[in-house]
Structures are given as C-alpha cells and as structure tokens.
Amino acid sequence: MALKTETMVLNMGPQHPSTHGVLRLELELEGEVIVNVKPHIGYLHRCFEKHAEVMTYPQVIPYTDRMDYLASMSNNFGYVVAVEKLLGIQVPDRVQYIRVIMAELQRIASHLVALGTNGLDIGAFTPFLYLFRDREHILSLFEMTCGARLLYNYMWVGGLSHDIHPDFVRLTKEFVNYFRPTITELNNLLTFNKIFIERTANIGILPLDTAINFGATGPVLRGSGLAFDLRREDPYSIYDRFNFEIPTGKGLVGTIGDCWDRYYVRVLEMEQSLRIIEQAIDPIPEGDVQSAIPKRVKPPKGTVYSRTENPRGELGYFIISDGNVNPFRIKVRGPSFVNLELMGELCKGHLVADVIAILGSIDIVLGEVDR
Amino acid sequence: MYQFLFNITGNEIIAGLITACIPLVFILIFVLFAVWFERKVSAHMQDRLGPMRVGWHGVLQTVADFVKMLQKEDIIATEADRKLFSIAPVLVFAGSFAAYAAIPFSSKLLGSEVEVGIFYVIAISSLVVAGILMAGWSSNNKYSLLGAMRSAAQIVSYEIPTALVVLSMVMLTGTLSLDKMSQMQTAHFWDWNIFGGPTFGFAKFLLIPFMFVGFLIVYISTLAEVNRTPFDIPEAESELVAGYFTEYVGMKWAMFMLSEYANMFSVSAIITILFFGGYQSPVGYLGNTLGAPALIPFEQGIWFIAKGIFFVFVQMWLRWTLPRLRVDQLMTVCWKYLIPYAFINLIIIGIITLL
Amino acid sequence: MLKEYFKNTWDGIWTVLIGMKVTFRHLFIPAVTIQYPDVKVPLPERVRNRLYVNMDDCIGCDQCSRACPVECIEIETVKSIPGEDLGITSNGKKKALWVTKFNIDIAKCCYCQLCVFPCPTECIYMTDVYEFSEYERENLIYKFATLTEADVKEKKLNYEKFAAEKEAQKAAAAKAKPETPVQTAT
Numbered sequence: 001m002a003l004k005t006e007t008m009v010l011n012m013g014p015q016h017p018s019t020h021g022v023l024r025l026e027l028e029l030e031g032e033v034i035v036n037v038k039p040h041i042g043y044l045h046r047c048f049e050k051h052a053e054v055m056t057y058p059q060v061i062p063y064t065d066r067m068d069y070l071a072s073m074s075n076n077f078g079y080v081v082a083v084e085k086l087l088g089i090q091v092p093d094r095v096q097y098i099r100v101i102m103a104e105l106q107r108i109a110s111h112l113v114a115l116g117t118n119g120l121d122i123g124a125f126t127p128f129l130y131l132f133r134d135r136e137h138i139l140s141l142f143e144m145t146c147g148a149r150l151l152y153n154y155m156w157v158g159g160l161s162h163d164i165h166p167d168f169v170r171l172t173k174e175f176v177n178y179f180r181p182t183i184t185e186l187n188n189l190l191t192f193n194k195i196f197i198e199r200t201a202n203i204g205i206l207p208l209d210t211a212i213n214f215g216a217t218g219p220v221l222r223g224s225g226l227a228f229d230l231r232r233e234d235p236y237s238i239y240d241r242f243n244f245e246i247p248t249g250k251g252l253v254g255t256i257g258d259c260w261d262r263y264y265v266r267v268l269e270m271e272q273s274l275r276i277i278e279q280a281i282d283p284i285p286e287g288d289v290q291s292a293i294p295k296r297v298k299p300p301k302g303t304v305y306s307r308t309e310n311p312r313g314e315l316g317y318f319i320i321s322d323g324n325v326n327p328f329r330i331k332v333r334g335p336s337f338v339n340l341e342l343m344g345e346l347c348k349g350h351l352v353a354d355v356i357a358i359l360g361s362i363d364i365v366l367g368e369v370d371r
Numbered sequence: 372m373y374q375f376l377f378n379i380t381g382n383e384i385i386a387g388l389i390t391a392c393i394p395l396v397f398i399l400i401f402v403l404f405a406v407w408f409e410r411k412v413s414a415h416m417q418d419r420l421g422p423m424r425v426g427w428h429g430v431l432q433t434v435a436d437f438v439k440m441l442q443k444e445d446i447i448a449t450e451a452d453r454k455l456f457s458i459a460p461v462l463v464f465a466g467s468f469a470a471y472a473a474i475p476f477s478s479k480l481l482g483s484e485v486e487v488g489i490f491y492v493i494a495i496s497s498l499v500v501a502g503i504l505m506a507g508w509s510s511n512n513k514y515s516l517l518g519a520m521r522s523a524a525q526i527v528s529y530e531i532p533t534a535l536v537v538l539s540m541v542m543l544t545g546t547l548s549l550d551k552m553s554q555m556q557t558a559h560f561w562d563w564n565i566f567g568g569p570t571f572g573f574a575k576f577l578l579i580p581f582m583f584v585g586f587l588i589v590y591i592s593t594l595a596e597v598n599r600t601p602f603d604i605p606e607a608e609s610e611l612v613a614g615y616f617t618e619y620v621g622m623k624w625a626m627f628m629l630s631e632y633a634n635m636f637s638v639s640a641i642i643t644i645l646f647f648g649g650y651q652s653p654v655g656y657l658g659n660t661l662g663a664p665a666l667i668p669f670e671q672g673i674w675f676i677a678k679g680i681f682f683v684f685v686q687m688w689l690r691w692t693l694p695r696l697r698v699d700q701l702m703t704v705c706w707k708y709l710i711p712y713a714f715i716n717l718i719i720i721g722i723i724t725l726l
Numbered sequence: 727m728l729k730e731y732f733k734n735t736w737d738g739i740w741t742v743l744i745g746m747k748v749t750f751r752h753l754f755i756p757a758v759t760i761q762y763p764d765v766k767v768p769l770p771e772r773v774r775n776r777l778y779v780n781m782d783d784c785i786g787c788d789q790c791s792r793a794c795p796v797e798c799i800e801i802e803t804v805k806s807i808p809g810e811d812l813g814i815t816s817n818g819k820k821k822a823l824w825v826t827k828f829n830i831d832i833a834k835c836c837y838c839q840l841c842v843f844p845c846p847t848e849c850i851y852m853t854d855v856y857e858f859s860e861y862e863r864e865n866l867i868y869k870f871a872t873l874t875e876a877d878v879k880e881k882k883l884n885y886e887k888f889a890a891e892k893e894a895q896k897a898a899a900a901k902a903k904p905e906t907p908v909q910t911a912t
Contacts, residue, residue: 059795062838123600123695126749129417133758140770147774147852153838161839162772189692189748194738195601196694353697416749420759587739692745708735 007035012355014043020117020359021366025343029352037347037355039340044370052330057083057157057297060330065151067332068368070113073106073142074310076155081236082306082317083157086299094287095159096238101172101280102142102154104273108179109138110311111266118263118360119190122199127190134182137175144168158293172281176274183271191267200263201254204346204358208257214345215338218313219269220362223249223262230309242279244272259361266363298325312336312363332371336364375479390482394471402632405683406433412687443621448511451618455509459502460619460626466498467630470637475550477650477671488549489537492641493530496596499630500526503605506627507615519615521698522598522605528705529595529602535713536589539720540564540645543578549641553649563648574726581716581723586646588713590682593638595701597631600690604698639682643675650675769854774837776855777830779870783815783849786823790841790850798834799841802827804881807888815847826878828870833863 012025022043028036048067052060064079065072077099084091112135116128139149144165146154154161190196206216208224221228227246231239247268249261299321307316313335320329339362346358379386407422407430414421422429447456470492472482485491500523507519543564544552556563565582566575595602605615616627643649650671657670696704760767769775786803803823806812812821842851860866873881 055795059793059840062795062836062840065838119694123603124693125413126417126691126752129419130752133418136758143773144770145772147770147772147839148837151837153840161843165770165772185748189745190694192741193694193745194734194741195696198700199694199697351697351699412753415753415757418752418755418758420757420761423761688746688749689742692749693742712735 005030010352020364021369023340023364023366023369025355025359027347027352027355032351034347034350034352034355037344039343041337041340041366041369044366046371048371049330049332052327054326056325057299057327060327061156062151062153065153066367067334067371068310068312068315068336068365069150070365071106071110071311072150072152073102073154074110074308074315076152077103077237078306078308078310078315078317080155080157081308082304082319083297083299085306086302086304086319086321087157087294087297089158089292089294091158091292092287092289093238093285095289095292097280097284098160098164098289099155099237100239100242101277101284102145104276104280105138105141105172107273107311108270109135111270112138114311114360114363115186115190115263115266118357118363119196121356121360122196124190124193124196127186130182130189131186134179137178141168141171141175144171156293157297159291160289163289169281169284172277176278176281179274180271183267186267191264197253197260200259200357200361202258203350203354204259204361205255206257206342206346210345211257211342214342216313216342217338218310218335219262219265220313220339220342222247223265223361224257225249230307230314234307236306236308242276244276247272259357262361262363296325298323307333310335312365312368313339334368334371336362336366336368340364340369391472393480394474394482395468397476398468398471398629398633398636401636402629403433403437405632405635406436406628408680408684409687412684413691416688416691437625440621440625445622446620448618450511452509452511455505456618457623459506459509460623460630461502462505463499463502464626464630464633466496466502467633467637469495469498471633473549474637474640474644475553475650476675477668478550478554479668480672481550484550485548487547489541489547489552489641489645492549492637493534493537496634496637497527497530499634503615506619510615510618512618515615515617518605518617522615525598525602525604525698525701526596528702529592529709532588532592532705532709532713533596535710535717536585536592537645539585539713539717542717542721542724549644549649553644553651556648556651563646563651563653565646574723577723577726578720581720582646584712585716585720586642588709588716589642589645592705592709593642594686594689595705597634597638597686599635599686601693601696602701603690603695604701635683635686636679639679639686640675642682643678647678773854774839774852776832776853776858777835777841777868778851778853779828779830780849781825781828781870781872782813783817783847784825784828785815785819785821785847786825787846789844789846793840793844794835795838795840796834796836798831800827800829800831801825804878804885806881807884815849817847819847824873824878824881825871826873826881830868830870831866832858832868833866 007028007030010027010029012027014022014024016023024040024043026038026040027034028038046066048063051063055063061076061079064075068075112131116131119127142152142154143149145168146152146162206220206224208226211221211224211226216224217228217230225248227248229246230236231244232246247265249256249258249265251258251261252264254260301321301323303318303320305316305318307314309315314333315335316333318329318331318333319327322328342362343355343359346362347355350358410432411421411429422432425431425435447453473485473488473491475481503519503526504523507516507522510516540552541547544555546552546555552564565586566579598605616624619627652670652674656667786801788801788803791797791799791801803825806822806824812824814820837852839852842848
C-alpha cells in the first residue's frame with residue numbers, strides 16, 4: 001500500500017533578507033525538493049496607472065521614475081518615446097545622443113545592483129560593496145547633470161530638463177577608462193569562482209521555447225540563447241547608428257539557460273554599454289535641448305504602444321489619448337512582472353536553497369511588478 | 372605551570388584554579404580583540420572604514436556591544452524546554468574552553484601535561500555537537516532544529532579528515548603530546564613540520580609536498596568545524612532558516628559567539644603546533660643572545676599568539692572572499708574530495724616514515 | 727571521469743587563490759567612506775533639495791502650483807485695488823496680486839523640480855539644504871507668505887468694498903442710460 005504523503009507549505013514572507021523588495025513566495029515542498037512556487041504580489045502597489053489619468057503628460061514623468069526605481073532614466077525614456085510618437089514630433093539630434101548616453105549609463109548602474117545583490121544572496125559579501133562603489137561614480141555623473149541621484153525626471157516630452165554640464169564629456173570618458181578594469185576584477189572575484197559556479201550552474205535551467213511561451217524578455221531571454229534585443233529588432237531613438245553586439249548565454253560552465261548564463265549575460269552587457277557610450281560621447285552635435293518641447297502637450301486622439309529595452313527586459317507603454325491634456329489611460333507592461341511568472345517553472349525539482357539563487361538571477365524590482 | 376604555582380602557593384586547589392583561569396582570561400581578551408579585528412579587516416577589504424567612533428578607531432566597540440548585550444532581557448519562549456535551553460550555550464562554551472587545557476602557549480605555560488594531548492583535544496571538541504543539538508531542539512522551532520541538525524552533521528563529518536591528517540602527523544612525530552611536538556620542531560623555521568620535520572635526510576624533502584597537502588586539508592576541515600564561510604550555513608541568514616541560535620538573546624547568544632571565536636583560535640593553535648612549529652620562533656631567541664634564559668618562555672608565548680592570530684586572519688580573509696556552499700555540496704566536498712585525499716596522504720606519509 | 731575529479735579540485739583551489747589575491751589588494755586601497763557628520767560631501771550646483779520661495783519676486787501667477795504633480799503648493803491671492811503700489815519684481819514686472827497664502831508641504835514634495843521651470847520671475851528654486859528634519863509633522867508645512875493676519879483681512883475687505891462699488895456703479899450706469907431711439911434704415 002502506498003504511503004499517503006502531503007506536501008508541506010512553507011512561506012517566504014514579504015520581508016526578505018535579500019534586497020528584492022516585498023514579495024511573498026509560497027513554496028510547496030516535498031521533503032527538501034520544491035514542487036511548486038506561487039508568488040504573491042501587490043504589497044507595493046501605488047496606483048500609478050490611476051494617477052496617470054488625472055495628471056497632465058509632463059506631470060506623469062516623476063511617477064514613471066518611481067516604478068522601476070533602479071533604472072529611472074530608462075523608464076523616462078520609454079514614456080517619452082511613446083508620447084512623442086503620439087504627438088508626431090521629432091527631437092533634435094543633440095537630445096537623441098544625450099538620451100542614449102544616459103540610458104546606457106543607467107543600464108550599467110542597474111546591472112551593477114543586479115550583480116551585486118545576486119552575489120550577496122549567494123553569500124559573497126565583498127563584490128556587492130565593490131560594485132556599489134563603482135555605481136557611485138555613475139550617480140555623481142547624474143547628479144552633476146540634473147541634480148538628483150536616483151529619481152531624475154530628466155527626459156521630458158520633446159527634450160531634456162537640463163543641458164549637460166560642461167565637464168560631463170570629460171568625466172564620462174574618465175569613468176569609461178576606470179570601469180573596464182573593474183569588470184575584470186569582478187570576473188576574478190565572483191564570476192569564475194568555483195564555489196559561485198557550483199551554486200549557479202545547472203540551476204534554474206530555462207529552455208528557449210519555455211522562455212518564449214512565457215513572454216520573458218531581456219537578459220532572461222538572452223541567457224537562454226536567443227539574441228533578441230529591442231535596440232536591434234525595433235530600433236527607437238538613434239540606436240541604429242551604433243555598433244554593438246548582443247551577448248547570449250552559451251552554457252560556458254553548465255547548460256544554456258541556467259542562472260550562471262543569465263548572470264554572465266549581464267556582465268557582458270555592461271561591456272557592450274561601455275562600447276556604445278564610447279561611440280556616442282564624441283560626436284554629440286550642438287543644439288538646444290529645450291527647443292522642441294511643446295508649450296502644452298495635447299496629443300490628438302489615438303493610441304500608441306511603444307516598447308524600449310529596459311535593463312530588465314521589454315518595457316512597454318500603451319497610451320490612449322482622447323485629445324485632452326490628461327491621458328485617458330496608460331498601461332505599462334513591466335518586464336519584471338512578466339518574468340516573475342517563471343519562478344514556478346524554474347524552481348521545480350530544486351532545493352530550497354536554490355530558490356534564492358534563481359530569484360536573484362531573474363532580477364526583479366518590486367516597484368515595477370506592482371507599479 | 373601547575374607545578375610552578377603549587378610550589379608558590381602550596382595548595383593544590385588554588386594552583387589548579389589559577390592554571391584553569393589563565394586560558395579563560397586569554398579567551399576573553401582574545402574575543403574582544405578578534406571581534407574588532409574582524410570588523411576592521413572586513414571593512415578595509417571592502418574599501419570602507421569600520422567602527423571609528425567608539426575609542427580610537429573603534430577599539431572599544433566590542434566593549435560597548437558587550438555592555439549592550441548584558442542589559443538585554445532574557446527571553447525564553449513559552450514552549451521551549453527551559454532546562455535544556457539554558458544549559459546548551461554553557462555546554463558549547465565548555466567544549467571549546469576545555470580544549471585549551473592541552474594547548475601549550477609556551478614551554479612553561481601548559482594547562483595540563485597530558486600525554487594524549489591531541490587525542491584529548493579532538494575528543495573534547497565533540498562536546499560542542501551535543502550542545503548545538505540541545506540548542507536546536509530546545510528552541511521548539513522547526514527551523515532551528517533543521518539548522519542544528521545540519522550543523523551537527525557538518526561538524527561530525529569534517530572531523531574525519533581532521534583526524535586522518537592528525538594521525539599522519541602523529542605517525543611522523545611519534546608522539547601524541549602537543550608539547551613534545553612543539554619541542555621537536557627546534558628553533559629554526561626549516562625544522563618546522565611543514566618543511567618536513569627536524570630530522571635531516573632524504574625523507575625530509577620527500578615529505579614536503581605531502582605536508583602541504585595535509586596542511587590544506589586540515590585547514591579546510593577546521594574551517595568547517597568552526598562554521599565559517601564558505602561553510603556557514605547554520606550562521607548566516609541562510610536564506611530562510613536562521614540557524615540554531617535564533618531564539619537566543621543577550622548573554623546566552625554572547626556565549627555562542629564567545630565559543631565561536633574561542634574555537635577559531637584553538638583550531639589555529641592546533642594547526643600551528645602540528646605544522647608550523649608551535650611556540651618556537653623562526654629566528655632564534657632574544658633571550659639567548661642577551662644571555663637571559665628567563666625571557667625565553669615569554670618570547671615563545673608571543674610567537675605562539677602571533678602565529679595563531681595570523682591563521683585567524685586568514686580565516687577572516689576567506690570569509691570575505693568566498694560565497695557560501697549549499698548543504699549537499701558541503702557534504703560532497705567532505706566525503707568525496709577531502710577524505711580520499713586525506714587517506715592517500717596518510718598512506719604515503721606512513722610509507723615515507725618507514726624509510 | 728577521474729580527469730574531471732582532478733580538474734574540479736584544481737579549479738576549486740586556483741579560483742579561491744585568485745579571489746583571495748583580489749581582496750588582499752583591496753586591503754591597501756584607501757577607504758572611500760566619508761565620516762559624515764564631521765565631513766560633508768560637496769554638492770554640485772544643480773542639486774535638488776529643499777525648496778525656497780523669494781516672496782519679493784512672487785507675482786502670484788499660480789503656475790508652480792499647477793505644475794506640481796503631488797499638489798503640495800497652496801496659493802491664495804487677493805486682487806489689489808487700483809492705485810495701490812505693490813512694487814515691482816527684480817526683472818521689472820509690476821505686481822498686481824496680494825499673495826495671502828503660500829504654503830508648501832515639504833513632506834509631500836517629490837523633488838521633481840517641475841515647479842521651478844514655469845515661474846516667470848524665477849522666485850521658486852531648489853536649494854542645497856538637505857538636513858531639515860523636524861519633530862512635529864506640522865512644522866514641515868512651510869509658510870512663505872509675508873502678510874500678517876490683520877493685513878490679509880484688510881486686503882480682502884478692501885477688495886470686496888472695491889468690487890461692491892464697481893457693481894453699484896455699473897448698476898447705476900445701466901439704469902441712468904437714456905432710451906436711445908432705434909435708428910431705422912432709410
């Protein structure tokens with residue numbers, strides 16, 4: 001007669017030792033092995049989409065900052081591109097170049113947090129602090145330009161809020177030269193460390209067809225082997241003028257699509273961002289960054305869906321306008337929200353200690369999941 | 372030491388008590404120093420400063436923490452087993468402290484001159500396992516119990532490679548007594564065991580690589596016995612279970628911390644005695660050159676403590692460099708990698724000793 | 727199989743040693759910490775911290791209050807009667823409104839800077855003060871208006887009287903207008 005067994009339900013509560021935010025994971029265990037994981041979200045819901053219905057178009061921009069608070073420039077970028085498409089205006093070249101540089105710097109900063117906290121969850125305390133020290137350089141570049149370190153409100157509809165500081169070009173070049181050796185140091189300390197490889201290789205393997213079926217985007221999809229990047233597929237702004245490669249997971253120390261691949265894709269993406277910054281920093285044309293900003297943003301009736309490449313995946317804005325100064329409806333497709341669904345699929349058959357490694361490699365930000 | 376004190380006081384009990392208290396005083400002072408040292412080392416490795424405000428560069432920080440812990444309310448959960456809960460930290464500390472009885476700090480300062488030194492140390496360290504299991508069980512918390520069982524399994528498994536390497540060293544030197552082992556590695560560093568031992572000959576050079584392998588194995592296993600990263604599953608906020616001392620507050624928790632740092636020093640001490648010459652200095656004694664032989668035991672004590680602190684520093688260095696191992700990987704490292712290497716090492720050293 | 731075993735052992739030891747070299751090198755790099763209350767970081771010039779309003783320049787146009795996304799600025803104004811001189815702003819505009827209430831709830835402010843740009847006289851701007859915590863929540867509502875209670879009452883009364891007079895005049899003028907004959911087209 002077979003033994004009747006029940007699975008045990010364990011709750012990883014809203015308060016985590018790791019720094020992802022307020023997320024509740026309900027684990028169903030059979031002994032030590034996981035049978036199912038159900039994420040419960042909504043602890044950080046702040047009604048962004050409802051707020052946007054009563055604000056004017058420029059007033060929504062500080063609210064978009066606060067969705068994915070680790071990559072504010074990219075959020076601004078996505079929204080501004082969407083509204084400009086709706087209005088049908090063209091922004092001057094100077095604005096485009098500066099926007100691309102800011103977005104790539106933001107991508108590096110966001111990946112630094114992702115890699116640092118990934119290491120911290122696995123138990124390596126030092127790389128976290130080294131990466132945050134490098135992030136300070138980027139944040140001081142941003143502070144010099146627009147005055148804030150985390151939530152910028154920098155990219156406006158039709159232009160930028162401030163022109164760049166006279167020292168910005170020189171300091172960015174210094175930063176690029178400073179940052180390349182630190183990526184090598186990170187590789188020595190963490191990426192190719194045998195213990196880190198043991199903890200992350202062959203864990204949370206995501207086959208490519210599952211990734212596409214779930215709608216995963218960003219480094220999660222690229223880690224499974226597909227070179228899909230919105231800056232190449234559907235170029236927005238002036239990304240088609242730059243040379244850069246799209247790193248994918250190749251299963252160097254495990255199988256294609258495991259946690260180590262997703263981690264390594266982010267490290268390589270930082271290098272590619274440095275390449276883009278180097279190509280964009282010299283030919284910035286002259287001009288006025290505020291010349292194309294309309295007096296009142298009143299788009300004609302219509303809808304637009306525009307998507308940009310956030311450091312975490314595809315960030316989409318769907319805006320319905322009915323001719324007023326307030327948008328009728330803004331819907332945001334947050335990449336972390338869609339990627340979080342993969343948790344149930346990836347954790348099956350692994351031990352409890354691997355759940356944290358997998359969660360760190362998917363890299364969610366609760367502000368974007370809950371909006 | 373006991374003889375010396377007995378001659379002075381003429382009373383057995385007082386002499387015995389004072390001999391027993393000396394390592395206790397040493398442990399307390401060492402823990403005060405070690406906690407500050409760890410915080411400063413970790414801070415400078417991470418490009419930051421560490422404690423700076425309490426005392427000069429934060430030296431009094433541990434004292435401040437200690438005073439804070441003394442004044443905390445002693446909370447015991449209602450469903451917890453009160454007797455076991457209170458005894459567990461005492462047992463853990465007693466196990467760590469009792470090992471100091473056989474460790475020679477210098478040629479004159481030895482707690483008790485037992486002939487079976489190293490055997491006694493390994494045996495009494497196992498008392499710690501009983502204390503940990505008691506702590507986990509009496510907390511009445513299923514996560515504490517899980518953490519305690521994992522920690523107990525870890526300590527018991529890693530005692531095997533330690534014992535195998537110690538056995539090979541015992542074969543080499545022919546004695547179990549730690550004091551005699553230190554004395555055999557006479558006062559020049561090329562006579563230390565890591566470089567093959569005091570007897571000069573062909574066998575000495577043949578032994579050197581195997582000595583290094585033995586040193587590595589025993590260092591890694593003792594890291595695991597002390598629950599330091601990369602083997603610190605029971606200690607760190609290990610993902611979701613919080614280890615066997617979750618439910619402890621105030622002084623009881625301080626006892627666990629005391630015993631951890633005491634353990635760290637005692638295993639470093641064992642390693643220096645086995646491989647690095649114990650209390651012998653690498654360059655000869657100032658007392659000899661100055662013609663004051665009474666100075667020599669003090670110098671030996673200083674050298675011994677310095678070597679111990681160096682190995683404690685290497686333990687801290689490893690903690691801040693490496694990520695954590697998962698529990699099953701920890702067991703794989705022990706049973707599939709360390710034990711085979713230790714066995715082969717043992718056999719080869721035995722063969723060479725016969726030559 | 728055996729080869730993989732030895733490779734694992736070698737990898738384990740070698741990568742640990744490389745990692746240890748990195749951390750050891752960092753022991754000798756000076757710390758990047760700044761001891762905060764004794765030493766403060768110099769802030770760049772465009773920094774966005776506490777708001778300040780220069781009331782001498784404020785013309786009461788309400789643009790900043792309308793631009794704020796969190797509605798933390800409250801402005802109430804009273805029209806001045808003709809003949810009263812309120813002074814001119816620093817860039818030459820003549821002021822025409824008494825600003826009776828100008829409250830900024832700095833606890834609500836999200837430091838987005840959207841109020842700074844529409845101001846025609848640049849009288850509202852962000853300073854670099856970031857240490858302004860208070861013990862009571864009410865102290866965080868900054869009141870910038872410079873008129874006293876009595877003044878406010880007086881101005882309101884003045885304006886109401888003036889408005890009432892104008893109404894009366896208009897009514898009297900409409901009544902006193904003679905009937906003009908309708909011009910017929912010839």
